[in-house]
Amino acid sequence: xxxxxxxxxxxxxxxxxxxxxxxxxxxxxxxxxxxxxxxxxxxxxxxxxxxxxxxxxxxxxxxxxxxxxxxxxxxxxxxxxxxxxxxxxxxxxxxxxxxxxxxxxxxxxxxxxxxxxxxxxxxxxxxxxxxxxxxxxxxxxxxxxxxxxxxxxxxxxxxxxxxxxxxxxxxxxxxxxxxxxxxxxxxxxxxxxxxxxxxxxxxxxxxxxxxxxxxxxxxxxxxxxxxxxxxxxxxxxxxxxxxxxxxxxxxxxxxxxxxxxxxxxxxxxxxxxxxxxxxxxxxxxxxxxxxxxxxxxxxxxxxxxxxxxxxxxxxxxxxxxxxxxxxxxxxxxxxxxxxxxxxxxxxxxxxxxxxxxxxxxxxxxxxxxxxxxxxxxxxxxxxxxxxxxx
Amino acid sequence: xxxxxxxxxxxxxxxxxxxxxxxxxxxxxxxxxxxxxxxxxxxxxxxxxxxxxxxxxxxxxxxxxxxxxxxxxxxxxxxxxxxxxxxxxxxxxxxxxxxxxxxxxxxxxxxxxxxxxxxxxxxxxxxxxxxxxxxxxxxxxxxxxxxxxxxxxxxxxxxxxxxxxxxxxxxxxxxxxxxxxxxxxxxxxxxxxxxxxxxxxxxxxxxxxxxxxxxxxxxxxxxxxxxxxxxxxxxxxxxxxxxxxxxxxxxxxxxxxxxxxxxxxxxxxxxxxxxxxxxxxxxxxxxxxxxxxxxxxxxxxxxxxxxxxxxxxxxxxxxxxxxxxxxxxxxxxxxxxxxxxxxxxxxxxxxxxxxxxxxxxxxxxxxxxxxxxxxxxxxxxxxxxxxxxx
Numbered sequence: 001x002x003x004x005x006x007x008x009x010x011x012x013x014x015x016x017x018x019x020x021x022x023x024x025x026x027x028x029x030x031x032x033x034x035x036x037x038x039x040x041x042x043x044x045x046x047x048x049x050x051x052x053x054x055x056x057x058x059x060x061x062x063x064x065x066x067x068x069x070x071x072x073x074x075x076x077x078x079x080x081x082x083x084x085x086x087x088x089x090x091x092x093x094x095x096x097x098x099x100x101x102x103x104x105x106x107x108x109x110x111x112x113x114x115x116x117x118x119x120x121x122x123x124x125x126x127x128x129x130x131x132x133x134x135x136x137x138x139x140x141x142x143x144x145x146x147x148x149x150x151x152x153x154x155x156x157x158x159x160x161x162x163x164x165x166x167x168x169x170x171x172x173x174x175x176x177x178x179x180x181x182x183x184x185x186x187x188x189x190x191x192x193x194x195x196x197x198x199x200x201x202x203x204x205x206x207x208x209x210x211x212x213x214x215x216x217x218x219x220x221x222x223x224x225x226x227x228x229x230x231x232x233x234x235x236x237x238x239x240x241x242x243x244x245x246x247x248x249x250x251x252x253x254x255x256x257x258x259x260x261x262x263x264x265x266x267x268x269x270x271x272x273x274x275x276x277x278x279x280x281x282x283x284x285x286x287x288x289x290x291x292x293x294x295x296x297x298x299x300x301x302x303x304x305x306x307x308x309x310x311x312x313x314x315x316x317x318x319x320x321x322x323x324x325x326x327x328x329x330x331x332x333x334x335x336x337x338x339x340x341x342x343x344x345x346x347x348x349x350x351x352x353x354x355x356x357x358x359x360x361x362x363x364x365x366x367x368x369x370x371x372x373x374x375x376x377x378x379x380x381x382x383x384x385x386x387x388x389x390x
Numbered sequence: 391x392x393x394x395x396x397x398x399x400x401x402x403x404x405x406x407x408x409x410x411x412x413x414x415x416x417x418x419x420x421x422x423x424x425x426x427x428x429x430x431x432x433x434x435x436x437x438x439x440x441x442x443x444x445x446x447x448x449x450x451x452x453x454x455x456x457x458x459x460x461x462x463x464x465x466x467x468x469x470x471x472x473x474x475x476x477x478x479x480x481x482x483x484x485x486x487x488x489x490x491x492x493x494x495x496x497x498x499x500x501x502x503x504x505x506x507x508x509x510x511x512x513x514x515x516x517x518x519x520x521x522x523x524x525x526x527x528x529x530x531x532x533x534x535x536x537x538x539x540x541x542x543x544x545x546x547x548x549x550x551x552x553x554x555x556x557x558x559x560x561x562x563x564x565x566x567x568x569x570x571x572x573x574x575x576x577x578x579x580x581x582x583x584x585x586x587x588x589x590x591x592x593x594x595x596x597x598x599x600x601x602x603x604x605x606x607x608x609x610x611x612x613x614x615x616x617x618x619x620x621x622x623x624x625x626x627x628x629x630x631x632x633x634x635x636x637x638x639x640x641x642x643x644x645x646x647x648x649x650x651x652x653x654x655x656x657x658x659x660x661x662x663x664x665x666x667x668x669x670x671x672x673x674x675x676x677x678x679x680x681x682x683x684x685x686x687x688x689x690x691x692x693x694x695x696x697x698x699x700x701x702x703x704x705x706x707x708x709x710x711x712x713x714x715x716x717x718x719x720x721x722x723x724x725x726x727x728x729x730x731x732x733x734x735x736x737x738x739x740x741x742x743x744x745x746x747x748x749x750x751x752x753x754x755x756x757x758x759x760x761x762x763x764x765x766x767x768x769x770x771x772x773x774x775x776x777x778x779x780x
C-alpha cells in the first residue's frame with residue numbers, strides 16, 4: 001500500500017481518523033500517520049473539524065482538500081484562447097479569454113499563456129505555491145509524451161516546439177499538452193456525462209476531428225493521432241484537394257472553409273465559418289441546405305466510427321455546430337440509417353452543451369487527472385520524504 | 391492495501407519473505423501473514439524453497455504459483471471448435487479440436503464444450519478443484535456483461551441464450567464469453583506482441599470483423615459491438631445486399647462467400663472460402679486478382695480505422711488471410727496511400743502468426759485476466775475469510 005492508495009481512499013471527501021484508515025487498510029498506525037503527514041504537506045489532505053470523541057482526547061479527522069491547490073486549463077484555438085483557474089475538484093475560480101492568432105508563433109502565444117496564469121492566480125489571491133499543474137490544448141497533432149506539436153498544419157513555427165519546457169521556465173510545475181479535440185472530449189464528459197465511459201466528441205470548424213473516450217479512458221492511439229476524422233476519404237470529396245495534400249478528404253468537403261467557399265460560389269458574401277453560421281441563423285435556405293449536406297457527409301464517417309468504436313454518446317461541437325439543428329440532423333440521418341441496429345439502439349447524438357468552455361475545462365481536467373494520479377502522488381511523496389530526511 | 395495488491399506485488403514471480411513484503415508495503419507483519427495465507431489457500435501463491443538465513447530459523451519465501459490452477463479457453467467458429475487447457479501463466483498443457491457446426495444450436499455445442507473441459511482436465515490429471523475459470527469465444531455479437539449472444543446472424547437458436555449459466559451447471563467457476571475476433575486479438579497480442587498496447591486484429595473469413603486493443607485494453611464499446619468492420623459502407627459495394635439486410639456493406643463485397651460467388655461467375659468450381667484459398671495457392675490468376683482486390687476494398691475501411699484509432703500493429707487473420715501475400719498486399723497498398731503519414735510512420739500491417747490457435751489462446755487469456763483481476767481476488771479472499779471465520 002502506497003501513499004497514493006491512502007489518498008484514493010480519502011478522495012471521496014469523507015473525513016476519517018488515522019485509526020479508521022489503519023483499520024481499513026491494514027497498515028500499521030505509525031505508517032498511516034507518516035503518510036497522512038505527507039499528504040498534508042502535499043496540500044491534498046487537511047484536518048477536518050474534530051473526530052467523534054471516544055472518551056479521551058478527540059481523534060483528528062482528515063479529508064481530501066480540493067480547495068488547497070489549483071490548476072490552470074488553457075484552450076488555444078486557431079484565433080482565440082481561453083483559460084480557467086480551477087481547484088482540484090474542477091470547480092472554476094476564475095477565467096480569461098483573448099483573441100489570439102496561433103499562427104503568430106509559440107513565443108507570442110505562450111507569452112499570453114504565462115501572463116494569463118499569473119493574472120488568474122492574482123485574481124484568486126493565490127501564489128505560485130498553490131499552482132499544482134497546467135493543462136494546455138493546441139489546435140493540431142501533439143505527441144502527448146513530450147508535449148510537442150508534430151507537423152501542425154495551421155501552426156507555423158510550432159513543429160516539435162518544446163511547449164512544456166517554455167512554460168516551465170516561468171512555472172516549475174507539470175505542464176500537460178494535448179490536442180484541442182481531446183481536451184474538449186474530456187471537458188464535455190466531465191461536465192455533462194460523468195457516468196458515460198464511451199463518448200466521442202466531434203469538432204466541426206476550420207478542421208474536423210474527434211476526441212475518443214473508450215472504456216472511460218481518453219484514447220490517443222500509438223502516435224497520438226487517434227480521432228483523425230477530417231482526413232478520412234469520402235467519395236463525394238473525390239477530386240477535391242485537401243490542405244493535407246491528399247485528395248478526397250472529408251475536411252475538403254465539409255469543414256467551414258469548404259462551406260464558405262461553396263456559398264461564395266452561390267453568390268453569398270461569406271468570408272469564414274462564423275458567417276456561414278450567421279446565414280443559417282438568418283434562415284438563408286442555401287446555407288441551411290449546405291450545412292445539412294455537410295452533416296450528411298460527416299455522418300458517413302461518423303457511421304463508420306460508430307461501427308468501429310460503438311460509443312453511447314456522440315457530441316457535436318465546434319463553430320459549425322453553432323448552426324444548430326441543420327448539421328446535427330444531417331449527421332443523425334446518415335448514422336441511424338447506416339450503423340448496426342445494436343450499435344445505435346442506445347446511441348445519443350447531441351450538440352455540445354458546454355460549448356466554447358469545453359476546451360479550457362477539459363485542459364483543467366487533464367491537469368487535475370495528472371496531479372491526483374498515483375504516479376504523481378508517489379513522485380511528490382518521495383520528494384517530500386527526501387526533504388524531511390535532510 | 392488489499393490482498394489483491396499483495397498479489398500484484400508477487401505476480402512478477404520473484405520470491406519474497408513475509409518481512410520483505412511488510413517492509414515494501416508498510417503493512418503490519420500480522421496482516422501480511424494473514425493475507426499470504428489467503429493467497430496460498432486460493433492457490434495463487436506458494437512457499438518457495440527457503441529464504442536466505444538471517445542467523446536463526448530461515449524465513450520462508452513465497453512466490454506466484456501459476457501451475458497450481460488451470461483455465462480452459464474455447465474458440466467456437468462457424469464450423470470448427472478448438473480448446474486449450476492452460477496454467478495461470480498462459481502455458482498450454484493440453485488441447486483439443488473438432489468439426490462442430492455452431493448452427494446445430496447451444497445445447498449440442500455447449501455439450502461438446504463441457505465434455506472437452508472434462509477431457510482436458512483428465513488428460514492433465516487435474517480435478518475440478520484446479521479449474522479456475524473458462525473463457526469462450528463465439529462467432530457473433532456478445533453482450534459481454536451477461537455472456538449472451540445478441541442477434542447472432544449465423545447462430546440460430548443462440549439469441550440471448552444464457553451461455554455462462556449452461557456451462558456453470560456442470561462447472562461452478564466463472565465463465566467469460568466474448569466474440570471470436572476479440573479473443574483472437576487477445577491471443578495474438580499475448581503470444582506475439584506482448585509489449586504493444588495499440589493492436590487491431592482483423593478477421594477475414596465468412597464475415598469481416600476486428601478486435602481492438604487500445605491503451606493496452608480490449609475495447610468492446612458501449613454495447614459490445616466495437617470493431618464491426620464488416621458492415622461499414624463502401625462505395626464499390628453499392629447495390630450489393632448484405633446478409634445483415636443493409637446494402638453496400640464491406641462484407642457483401644470482400645468476405646469469403648462474396649469472393650467464392652464471383653469466382654463461380656467466372657467459371658471456377660468453388661463452393662466456399664477455403665477453396666478460394668486453394669485456388670490462390672495453386673496460382674490461379676483470377677483468384678489471385680480477386681483476393682488482391684478484396685484486400686484493397688478492406689484496405690479502404692482499414693485506412694479509416696487507422697485514422698480513427700491509430701494502432702501500431704494491424705494483424706490480418708481468418709481463413710482468407712491464409713491466401714498469403716495477395717490479401718495483405720491489397721490492404722497495405724490502400725492504407726499506406728490513404729492514412730495520415732504520422733499514423734502510418736511506425737504502423738506494421740502483418741499476417742497472423744498464431745493463426746488458428748489465436749482464438750483458444752485468447753479465450754484462455756480472457757479467463758486468466760479474470761482470475762487474476764483485483765476484483766476476483768478480493769471476492770475470493772472474502773469467501774475464504776468467511777469460511778475461516780465459521
